[in-house]
Amino acid sequence: MVKMVVQMGDLVTVNYTLTYKDGVIFDSTRYKDPLVFRVGELAFIPGIEAHVMGMAVGQNKRVELHPSFSFGPHDPSLVHEYPIHMLDPLPKVGDRIVVTMRDGFKLKATVVELGDQTVTLDGNPEQAGKEMVLYLEILDLVKVGDEE
Incomplete structure (x- = not known):
């Protein structure tokens, strides 16, 4: 068979x-x-x-x-710095967050760095x-x- x-x-x-x-x-x-x-x-x-x-x-x-x-692959063009005042409450490095952009687009991103005035977000999927x-x-x- x-x-x-x-x-x-x-x-x-x-x-x-x-x-x-x-x-x-x-x-x-x-x-x-x-x-x-x-x-x-x-x-x-x-x-x-x-x-x-x-x-x-x-x-x-x-x-x-x-x-x-x-x-x-990880795409470096999806890593950007934004003004920290955009985020309330303030997340921790490593947190996965959703940010609503000015045009209404919802960006899922990982917080990779927090500065005094800026936050660096990585928009790549976690995987x-x-x-x-x-x-x-x-x-x-x-x-x-x-x-x-």
């Missing part, structure tokens, strides 16, 4: 856990519903589609993701520039064309 493996266009149900390289969990389906997606139509977890290709139901895989295949580890388990597979 030929084992069915994931191919482009298939409907796949997976459990996944995405961790930082040190093992701290960033996201997981272990305690919520599994992720169901059609291969070729998902951009939720960068790189997930390429790594489920060729896997079969019941198969597990561990994949190390370089930043360029996960959340991207930018970090290596991640993706654990996958294929729970179900519906071949393209076999949907009811």
Whole structure:
């Protein structure tokens, strides 16, 4: 009997856990519903589609993701200095905050430095520039064309 493996266009149900390289969990389906997606139509977890290709139901895989295949490199152009009076209450270095800009745009940023008159904010996602580890388990597979 030929084992069915994931191919482009298939409907796949997976459990996944995405961790930082040190093992701290960033996201997981272990305690919520599994992720169901059609291969070729998902951009939720960068790189997930390429790594489920060729896997079969019941198969597990561990994949190390370089930043360029996960959340991207740290972008220095997203680090800016702002007047400290913009922030009330005053956060601490390392805090992740949301700042509403003049145009109404909400900037999620990490406080990287507090000066007397300025605050330096990093608008990169927390995961930018970090290596991640993706654990996958294929729970179900519906071949393209076999949907009811």
